[in-house]
Amino acid sequence: MEQITAIVSGAMIAGSFYLLMRRSLLRFVIGLILLSNGVNLLIFTMGRLIRTQPPIIPEGAKVPPEPFANPLPQALILTAIVISFGLLAFTLVLVYRHFAAGTSIESDDVRASEPTEPLDVDDQARRLPA
Amino acid sequence: MKTLLVLPIIVPAITDVCALLARRHRTVQRVLGVFGAAVLFGAGTLIIAEVHAHGIQAVQMGNWPAPFGITLVVDPLSAGLVGISGFVALAVTVYALAGIDEVREQFGFHPLFHLLLMGINGAFITGDLFNLYVWYEVLLIASFALLVLGNERKQLDGAVKYVGINLVASAAFLSSVGILYGLTGTLNMADLAGSMEPVRELGLEPVVAMLFLIGFGIKAALFPLFYWLPASYHTPPAPIAAIFAGLLTKVGVYSLLRVFTLLFPNPSGYTQAVLLIVAGATMLLGVFGALVQQHVLRLLAFLVISAMGYVVMGLGFFTTLGLAGAVFYVFQDVPVKTSLFLIGGLMERETGTSEIGRMGGLYQYRPLLATAFIVPAFSLAGFPPFPGFWGKLTLIQAGLAQERWAIVAVALVVGLLTLLAVAQVWGRAFWQSATVEEREEFGADDPRGVRALLQGPVAVLAGTLFALGCYAEPLLAFAHDAAVHLTDSGPYIQAVLGG
Numbered sequence: 001m002e003q004i005t006a007i008v009s010g011a012m013i014a015g016s017f018y019l020l021m022r023r024s025l026l027r028f029v030i031g032l033i034l035l036s037n038g039v040n041l042l043i044f045t046m047g048r049l050i051r052t053q054p055p056i057i058p059e060g061a062k063v064p065p066e067p068f069a070n071p072l073p074q075a076l077i078l079t080a081i082v083i084s085f086g087l088l089a090f091t092l093v094l095v096y097r098h099f100a101a102g103t104s105i106e107s108d109d110v111r112a113s114e115p116t117e118p119l120d121v122d123d124q125a126r127r128l129p130a
Numbered sequence: 131m132k133t134l135l136v137l138p139i140i141v142p143a144i145t146d147v148c149a150l151l152a153r154r155h156r157t158v159q160r161v162l163g164v165f166g167a168a169v170l171f172g173a174g175t176l177i178i179a180e181v182h183a184h185g186i187q188a189v190q191m192g193n194w195p196a197p198f199g200i201t202l203v204v205d206p207l208s209a210g211l212v213g214i215s216g217f218v219a220l221a222v223t224v225y226a227l228a229g230i231d232e233v234r235e236q237f238g239f240h241p242l243f244h245l246l247l248m249g250i251n252g253a254f255i256t257g258d259l260f261n262l263y264v265w266y267e268v269l270l271i272a273s274f275a276l277l278v279l280g281n282e283r284k285q286l287d288g289a290v291k292y293v294g295i296n297l298v299a300s301a302a303f304l305s306s307v308g309i310l311y312g313l314t315g316t317l318n319m320a321d322l323a324g325s326m327e328p329v330r331e332l333g334l335e336p337v338v339a340m341l342f343l344i345g346f347g348i349k350a351a352l353f354p355l356f357y358w359l360p361a362s363y364h365t366p367p368a369p370i371a372a373i374f375a376g377l378l379t380k381v382g383v384y385s386l387l388r389v390f391t392l393l394f395p396n397p398s399g400y401t402q403a404v405l406l407i408v409a410g411a412t413m414l415l416g417v418f419g420a421l422v423q424q425h426v427l428r429l430l431a432f433l434v435i436s437a438m439g440y441v442v443m444g445l446g447f448f449t450t451l452g453l454a455g456a457v458f459y460v461f462q463d464v465p466v467k468t469s470l471f472l473i474g475g476l477m478e479r480e481t482g483t484s485e486i487g488r489m490g491g492l493y494q495y496r497p498l499l500a501t502a503f504i505v506p507a508f509s510l511a512g513f514p515p516f517p518g519f520w521g522k523l524t525l526i527q528a529g530l531a532q533e534r535w536a537i538v539a540v541a542l543v544v545g546l547l548t549l550l551a552v553a554q555v556w557g558r559a560f561w562q563s564a565t566v567e568e569r570e571e572f573g574a575d576d577p578r579g580v581r582a583l584l585q586g587p588v589a590v591l592a593g594t595l596f597a598l599g600c601y602a603e604p605l606l607a608f609a610h611d612a613a614v615h616l617t618d619s620g621p622y623i624q625a626v627l628g629g
Contacts, residue, residue: 020298025290032297039305046312073311076260080304083267087300090274091293097278098286112287113365 005045012038025095025105032091036084040077047073132189134180135202137173138212138251141166142244149241156235160227163240167220170247174209174216181209182608186615186625188257196627197321201257203626206612208254210461211384215254217594218376218468219247221587225472226369228576228583234279234367242279246272246373253381257626259307259317262385266303266349270296273378276370277362288362295348295358303345306338310393320626323392323619339394339401343408346389350382352442353411356435360419363434364427364484368475371427375434376468380460383441387456390445391616397448405446406537413439413544420551425484426474426559433470433510433551436544437463440525443537447528454613455524458606462517462598466506469591473503476584477559479576486555491564498585500560502592507556509595511549516599520606 012034019031047070055068099105102112145166152158181187181204188203190196204212223243230239249269256262278289311317313334314325329335344355351359359379363371394401416436423429437459444456476499481489493500509516512523522545529538576584598605615621 020294028294032294035298035301039301039308042305043308043311046308048312073308076308076311079260079264083264084297087267087271087274087293087297090271091297094274094278094286094289094293097281098290101283101286110287110290113284113291114361 001049009038009041023107135189141170142248146241146244159240163223167223171216171220174213178209178213188625197316197318200261201626202255203257205615211254214464222369222373225587228580229369242272242276250377257319285365288365291358292362299345299348306341320623342389346382346385350379350438351435352408360428360431363431372468372471375471376464409439409443410540417544417547426486430470430474444525450613450617452528453616454610457612458609459521465591466509469506472588486558489559490562493560502588505592505595507552512545520602
């Protein structure tokens with residue numbers, strides 16, 4: 001079972017990198033979603049998959065009866081899911097706002113903060129004072 | 131004294147909530163913002179004094195014993211960073227009273243700013259790897275919102291790049307945390323330091339180390355992962371850019387120092403070589419980028435990258451002297467970068483342009499600003515009476531002691547090129563005489579009160595840096611103490627786990 005989830009998680013991360021490198025910002029966001037889920041599956045796999053009891057302590061006892069499942073990886077994943085959900089919602093809105101402000105969803109057009117005008121070597125204002 | 135360690139997280143949290151509740155009252159928010167930052171600075175100073183007097187302090191949250199609960203732990207490195215970030219946060223909050231427009235304040239500049247401080251301080255003082263990830267996300271979401279606050283086209287544009295790459299970095303960091311947990315069964319950093327044996331036996335140590343290097347390297351803007359920084363840092367208003375430049379990359383570098391000294395204390399030659407190559411390339415490419423920039427804040431953004439290379443170089447040596455140099459360099463770099471970005475914002479404001487070549491006459495009309503610029507700029511270049519010199523001197527001594535000639539040569543050449551970059555700014559923006567219309571612009575002035583709010587913090591930061599450079603001994607000793615605790619993790623582990 002662990003082999004299967006390991007391969008699935010690897011495939012998800014590989015697929016997400018393919019999407020991240022596409023030129024459309026929307027595909028980039030989908031890549032991010034896939035990436036965060038791939039990483040969650042990785043944590044889940046690293047926590048070992050076993051068929052056993054849930055870690056519930058019976059009345060009167062101080063520890064759950066052996067063998068019991070490790071609840072911590074699931075707690076970690078739950079935290080990671082909540083965080084990535086919030087961040088991805090923000091990212092989606094950001095990409096939408098960017099699209100609405102400039103009418104382009106291509107990553108090549110994201111150039112407003114880094115204009116590509118060539119340097120004008122004859123411009124005296126750009127020269128060092130002699 | 132145990133409650134003291136919680137203050138750097140609690141104080142910004144309370145300020146944040148109070149400022150949110152008072153969101154319709156601009157004056158209340160402004161008073162709260164400055165007051166919160168001042169209390170934070172006070173708490174940071176107390177923590178430094180406490181750590182200096184009694185060594186490493188740790189506190190277990192909710193009284194859960196160490197490897198099971200979340201530990202907050204403060205060693206000299208974290209204490210110094212918490213104190214310095216409180217100091218620059220106070221300076222930036224005062225500057226922001228005049229440097230942030232009313233619309234941005236209405237849309238929540240003050241709550242977001244303190245949320246960011248909470249995330250930064252949390253990352254500095256947590257002793258738990260997963261908790262570190264959570265603090266990273268707290269500071270990230272606050273920085274995302276601060277970056278797009280104001281909704282300008284170029285801000286959205288820079289934010290798309292910043293947000294995208296940072297989410298990938300978080301994924302890399304999270305997967306390294308997951309792998310470490312799977313192999314060792316613990317997330318407490320002190321406990322992890324003693325349970326790395328299975329990872330080493332499996333030969334997975336370099337893999338985990340490289341995943342950490344990618345995750346933290348993106349946040350610290352190291353080669354080849356730095357392209358997001360000059361694309362985004364110049365887009366928000368100067369106070370926001372200043373706190374980003376001063377503190378965000380330092381959190382990444384702090385995490386690198388912490389994780390690599392604690393979890394990988396005896397690195398393979400491979401890890402060390404990668405760190406040193408990354409450091410050299412970061413220094414060189416950062417300064418090359420700065421040399422061709424015309425936009426003042428973008429030029430400074432490239433110099434932020436270059437400075438990170440020096441710190442990673444100190445880490446790459448893995449000696450006490452190298453770490454002492456790295457720690458000292460981080461300490462002085464926080465106020466240097468903050469004040470440079472604040473001054474860059476003032477230069478744009480006074481001349482009405484962001485092109486260095488079109489500025490001019492600043493030395494004639496704004497002598498105080500010119501004097502304040504000299505201190506951080508020449509500290510960055512490593513000139514003797516300024517603190518940057520002592521940091522670079524220690525780092526280069528450490529490199530010579532290890533006979534690593536190539537990286538030492540790179541560091542020296544980059545120092546010279548940095549001098550060229552800041553001298554260009556000085557020569558063009560400050561010394562060049564102003565054109566006629568620019569002279570008229572200097573006449574149309576801000577009122578006296580606004581000018582005091584903008585120039586006061588800059589002058590205080592520059593004065594502190596100058597004093598630090600003239601009398602560097604206490605800070606050097608403190609940095610050396612921090613480096614000793616990084617090299618020998620015994621006291622750290624004992625403070626967290628007890629016994």
